[in-house]
Amino acid sequence: xxxxxxxxxxxxxxxxxxxxAVKREDLLHPYISGNKYRKLKYNLKEAIIQGHDTLxxxxxxxxxxxxxxxxxxxxxxxxxxxxxxxxxxxxxxxKNPTLxxxxxxxxxxxxxxxxxxxxKTDKEFLKGLRKEFGEFYLVPEGGTNPLAIxxxxxxxxxxxxxxxxxxxxxxxxxxISGLSNxxxxxxxxxxFSALKGDFLSAEIEKMTQRPNWDLIxxxxxxGYGKVNEKLITFxxxxxxxxxxxxxxxxxxxxxxxxxxxIKNDNFAPRTKILAVHTGGLQGVIGMNSVLQKKNLPLLxx
Numbered sequence: 001x002x003x004x005x006x007x008x009x010x011x012x013x014x015x016x017x018x019x020x021a022v023k024r025e026d027l028l029h030p031y032i033s034g035n036k037y038r039k040l041k042y043n044l045k046e047a048i049i050q051g052h053d054t055l056x057x058x059x060x061x062x063x064x065x066x067x068x069x070x071x072x073x074x075x076x077x078x079x080x081x082x083x084x085x086x087x088x089x090x091x092x093x094x095k096n097p098t099l100x101x102x103x104x105x106x107x108x109x110x111x112x113x114x115x116x117x118x119x120k121t122d123k124e125f126l127k128g129l130r131k132e133f134g135e136f137y138l139v140p141e142g143g144t145n146p147l148a149i150x151x152x153x154x155x156x157x158x159x160x161x162x163x164x165x166x167x168x169x170x171x172x173x174x175x176i177s178g179l180s181n182x183x184x185x186x187x188x189x190x191x192f193s194a195l196k197g198d199f200l201s202a203e204i205e206k207m208t209q210r211p212n213w214d215l216i217x218x219x220x221x222x223g224y225g226k227v228n229e230k231l232i233t234f235x236x237x238x239x240x241x242x243x244x245x246x247x248x249x250x251x252x253x254x255x256x257x258x259x260x261x262i263k264n265d266n267f268a269p270r271t272k273i274l275a276v277h278t279g280g281l282q283g284v285i286g287m288n289s290v291l292q293k294k295n296l297p298l299l300x301x
Contacts, residue, residue: 003028005159005274008242010259017269018262021163022244025155026251026279034279035175036068038155039148040139044076046147047137056081056129058120058141061089062098062225062249062286064279065143070102080107081133085117097285144174149207152178155276163274165190165267167258169250170215171224173200175278177207189213192254196223219257225249227287229296231256236300247280248287248299 005021013020025034032040047055055073059066059082066082073080082102084093090111093099099109110129119125120141130136139145152175156166161184170176170191179189193200193215201215221231227248235252239245246252258275261267288298 003155006242006244010241012259012263016262016265016267018267019270019272020258020262021272021274022242023155023160023274023276024244026245026277026281028279031071031282032068033281034064034277035152035155036064036072036143036279038151038178039065039143039174040068040072041151041154042147043137043139043143043145043151044072044078047078048076050137052078052135052137054079054081054134054136055139056083056133056136057139057143058083058085058117060085061096062283064283065141066102066107067098067282069139069143070105070107073107074105078137080105081110081136082107083110083112083117083120083129085112085114087111087113097289098282101282142172142174144172144207146207148174149178149181153182155179156182160274161187163187163272165271165273166276167192167254167273168276169194169254169278170200170204171195171250173204173207175276176213176215177204179276180204180208180210180213183210183212185212187212190258191215192219192257193217194220194224194250194253196220216257216261219253219260221253227291227296232291232297232299236297239300244277245281245284245300246277247283249283250280251277 003023003025005023007021028037055078057069070080166179166189168176168191170193176189176191234256235246246255284299291298
């Protein structure tokens with residue numbers, strides 16, 4: 001499948017004289033959607049060039065990256081190992097839709113404590129994993145590395161040059177860095193952080209040398225994976241009005257924040273904005289199970 005720009009026809013946009021389109025990267029692939037497709041593309045090629053037969057990576061219980069990596073590895077004839085945050089999941093992973101899906105794609109799991117998970121970039125820790133599993137090609141948590149950034153530089157094409165501002169949700173910083181590298185000089189990218197805190201700026205500065213980006217910190221809804229009834233209502237309403245599904249961890253927060261900024265006149269009239277939909281919809285089912293336990297409204301599927 002190919003992504004395309006879906007122009008929105010919301011009354012707010014007419015009132016504020018703003019053009020807003022959504023780059024449907026979620027439609028790139030049925031299971032390796034959005035920025036995960038971009039991030040894994042060149043990493044998989046490099047793994048094969050180096051002669052590896054195993055891919056190892058990291059993620060949490062509902063990780064989009066774990067889900068996508070399991071399919072990508074299988075499709076390329078590679079063994080996949082997922083080091084999963086949360087040792088309590090070892091006895092109940094089969095009840096988790098993301099992990100169950102990854103297992104169906106032959107991913108092997110290693111469950112570790114949250115404390116031990118913090119060592120995921122430590123050389124001695126990785127040495128121990130190689131001793132346990134043999135040699136492997138390492139893809140970091142979230143998939144972000146120089147090859148991932150290279151893949152994300154391909155999100156935009158010549159048809160996107162008409163836009164003044166590009167927006168994207170931010171987790172590890174790889175996608176916004178790739179977009180920053182590929183923008184035309186007169187364009188700017190706004191990143192909506194899904195994490196609480198301002199530490200991401202320093203990480204992004206390591207991955208792009210261009211000053212054409214800004215991070216928006218006000219719409220994380222309490223932190224990574226945190227949601228409330230207001231966000232759920234927005235996502236469901238947005239889907240009914242536009243037929244575009246959003247996920248509650250990343251794209252839902254970005255779109256909520258973007259429309260709030262438009263409402264509050266943060267953009268000049270006649271500004272043309274392109275919002276990049278990075279996928280992540282596989283996590284909706286898992287999030288609904290969490291919402292149900294909290295007696296909150298469910299996300300439309």
